[in-house]
Structure formats: C-alpha cells, structure tokens
Amino acid sequence: MERGDEFSRFPKLAKSNSGLGIIQHGDSSNSINNVNNIFNITDNVSNAGNIFNITDNASNAGNISDTSNTNAVSTMPPPGPVLREQDQYMPIANVIRIMRRILPPHAKISDEAKETIQECVSEFISFITGEANERCQSEQRKTVTAEDILCAMGKLGFDDYMEPLTVYLTRYRQSENERTSLRGDTFLKRGNAYGPMMMPPHGVAPFNAGFQEGTTDATSAAARAIMGGYNHGAPPGGAAGSSSQQAPFGNNLDPFDVFK
Amino acid sequence: MRQAGTYSGILSGGISGKTGPHLLPLARIKKIMKKSGEDVKMISGESPIVFSKACELFIKELTQRSWMVTMQGKRRTLNKEDVASAVMVTDLFDFLVNLVSESGHSGEAPPPLELDTFTSS
Numbered sequence: 001m002e003r004g005d006e007f008s009r010f011p012k013l014a015k016s017n018s019g020l021g022i023i024q025h026g027d028s029s030n031s032i033n034n035v036n037n038i039f040n041i042t043d044n045v046s047n048a049g050n051i052f053n054i055t056d057n058a059s060n061a062g063n064i065s066d067t068s069n070t071n072a073v074s075t076m077p078p079p080g081p082v083l084r085e086q087d088q089y090m091p092i093a094n095v096i097r098i099m100r101r102i103l104p105p106h107a108k109i110s111d112e113a114k115e116t117i118q119e120c121v122s123e124f125i126s127f128i129t130g131e132a133n134e135r136c137q138s139e140q141r142k143t144v145t146a147e148d149i150l151c152a153m154g155k156l157g158f159d160d161y162m163e164p165l166t167v168y169l170t171r172y173r174q175s176e177n178e179r180t181s182l183r184g185d186t187f188l189k190r191g192n193a194y195g196p197m198m199m200p201p202h203g204v205a206p207f208n209a210g211f212q213e214g215t216t217d218a219t220s221a222a223a224r225a226i227m228g229g230y231n232h233g234a235p236p237g238g239a240a241g242s243s244s245q246q247a248p249f250g251n252n253l254d255p256f257d258v259f260k
Numbered sequence: 261m262r263q264a265g266t267y268s269g270i271l272s273g274g275i276s277g278k279t280g281p282h283l284l285p286l287a288r289i290k291k292i293m294k295k296s297g298e299d300v301k302m303i304s305g306e307s308p309i310v311f312s313k314a315c316e317l318f319i320k321e322l323t324q325r326s327w328m329v330t331m332q333g334k335r336r337t338l339n340k341e342d343v344a345s346a347v348m349v350t351d352l353f354d355f356l357v358n359l360v361s362e363s364g365h366s367g368e369a370p371p372p373l374e375l376d377t378f379t380s381s
C-alpha cells in the first residue's frame with residue numbers, strides 16, 4: 001500500500017520544499033495517528049476488515065500504545081515543534097539573492113548575517129500577520145485578506161511599503177483579470193498607477209498602428225496602459241486627459257495622431 | 261526595481277511580465293503566517309503574494325541599513341553585528357530587537373505598543 005493513498009482521505013496540507021509531505025497542526029494529528037495505526041495493523045492482524053474498526057476496537061490494534069483511549073497517540077513521536085526549523089524561515093538562497101540586488105558587487109555577507117536576516121523576515125511576517133489577524137477578528141471575519149495586511153503594515157509603521165504594495169497588488173489583480181476575462185477596462189481607471197513607469201520611448205509607432213478600439217487582448221490592453229488611461233470611447237477627451245498626465249512625449253511624437 | 265525591457269515588457273503583458281515568478285515561495289510564507297498565531301485560520305490567496313513583495317522590500321531596507329553600518333566601519337563584509345546595529349537604530353525595526361540581541365534562537369518579541377505612541381510619525 002502506498003503511503004500516499006491513505007493520506008488522500010485527510011485534509012491536504014501544504015508540501016514543504018524539503019519534501020516532508022505532512023505537517024501536523026492541532027486536530028489533524030489524530031488523523032495521522034490513525035493512519036499509522038492502520039499500518040501497524042496490516043502487519044499484525046489477519047483480518048483486513050478490522051482496519052476500519054480500529055477506533056472502536058482498540059483491543060484489535062495490538063500495536064497501538066497501551067492506553068485505552070481510542071484516540072491514543074500511537075508510535076508517532078509527540079508533535080513537538082510544529083514546523084521543522086528550515087520550514088520556519090524563507091529559503092536562505094532567496095534571501096541572499098534579494099540582498100545582493102541592492103548591495104554593491106564587491107560586498108560580502110557573513111553567514112551569521114544571512115541567518116539573522118532570514119530570521120528577521122520570518123519575524124516580520126509573524127508580526128504583520130498577528131496584527132492583521134487581530135483586525136480580522138475584531139471585525140468578525142475569518143479570512144485574512146491582502147487589505148488586512150496592508151492596513152496592518154500602515155498601522156505598524158511600514159507605511160512606506162503601502163504604496164508600492166498597493167501598486168503591486170493592483171497589477172497582480174489586473175493580470176489575473178486578464179487571464180480570466182476579456183475586459184480591459186480596469187486599466188483605464190488605474191492609468192495613473194503606471195504613470196512614472198510606462199513611458200514608451202519616442203518612435204514606438206507600431207502600437208498606434210495596431211491599436212484598435214474594442215480589442216481586448218493583452219497587447220492592446222498593454223498599449224492602453226501605456227497610453228495612460230486613454231478612453232476609447234472619446235478620443236479627443238482621452239488624449240487631453242492623458243497627455244496632461246504623461247506630458248513628456250515631446251514635440252515629435254504624438255501618439256494620438258492617428259485619431260485626430 | 262527592475263524595469264521591463266522596451267518591447268519584452270510591453271508585448272508580454274505590459275507590466276514587467278506581470279508579477280511573477282515570485283522571489284519567495286508562497287507556500288512557505290503561508291506556513292509562517294499560520295504559525296504566527298493559533299487563531300489564524302484562513303488566508304486569502306493574495307496574502308502570500310503581497311507578503312512576498314513586502315518581504316522583498318523589508319529585506320532590501322534591512323540590508324541597506326545594515327550595509328551603511330558596515331561602510332561606517334570601513335569594512336566590506338556585512339556581519340551580524342551590523343544588522344543588530346541597524347535594528348537598534350531604526351524605530352521601525354523595534355520588533356526585531358529581541359531577535360538580534362539573542363544570539364542563536366529567535367525569541368518572541370514583545371508587541372512594541374508603548375514605542376508606537378512615542379515614535380508616532
């Protein structure tokens with residue numbers, strides 16, 4: 001019997017990167033213990049039908065621990081720390097990669113420093129999550145949402161992070177919308193979010209040629225984003241609106257030439 | 261922040277190739293979130309994604325501040341003491357004070373409520 005088969009009956013838990021498939025939290029530990037009981041029984045009980053009666057017939061389960069409690073912990077070691085040490089932290093390679101992005105090329109990092117920062121990241125996550133969760137509970141909600149996290153950050157002093165994270169989240173949501181629906185309209189409302197970034201160089205004529213009202217595939221939607229909130233329903237108004245927002249197109253290139 | 265290439269970014273969706281791949285594993289983030297409290301039950305799908313970016317910003321800020329301490333000491337190797345100094349000096353990182361002052365294991369940082377009232381910005 002494959003170990004994996006039995007586990008499909010129980011709530012699926014996240015796989016850790018290190019390969020340990022099962023992590024114990026609270027109540028589910030009993031389920032896993034019962035599974036182990038099953039394995040013990042198949043070795044020692046002739047009647048396979050008893051497998052499903054284990055919790056009722058503790059006497060059949062000769063290899064379970066000696067307590068009479070049908071939910072007895074069997075041969076599994078006591079739960080102990082819920083997560084193994086390496087599962088408590090972000091993978092150190094990822095942390096180092098991010099660090100190197102902002103350090104000068106000649107910089108060196110001691111191993112202790114890497115580990116310290118690794119621990120700090122986990123502490124950061126716990127800290128913010130704790131605050132976000134409190135907020136959730138006070139509002140009688142069960143699910144911690146991205147907004148809760150953003151609010152928690154603002155409250156705990158990380159308000160400098162809120163704006164880039166809001167932009168990031170918006171982009172993510174829009175890319176998800178693109179994938180699941182055909183509406184490109186959401187870009188129009190968020191045009192200013194892309195203001196400082198979406199500055200096409202002069203001479204990007206192909207996008208004018210390819211731009212069609214009403215098409216909603218990724219390319220034209222992206223082109224619309226670049227135009228900075230161009231409203232396909234009213235070209236002159238849109239041009240005026242967005243040109244004030246992205247002024248420096250220069251005198252040579254007017255992306256709305258096509259529509260005048 | 262890395263900019264998308266002129267054409268590669270635009271043609272592949274316009275936003276630096278959307279938002280992925282993420283720098284930090286989402287499942288691991290979720291695990292740590294759940295561990296932060298017994299009563300953390302459900303987490304929306306977007307939360308780990310926001311956190312992956314937030315942690316990136318956090319690591320960058322902490323590293324940058326630590327590196328400034330390293331440079332002040334005219335050294336080129338960022339070590340643990342530099343990180344500790346950066347934490348001590350920065351109000352924002354008060355929740356890490358216990359963590360960096362204990363060598364080895366991570367302790368529970370007390371909620372810095374009193375400090376928030378004094379250092380309100």
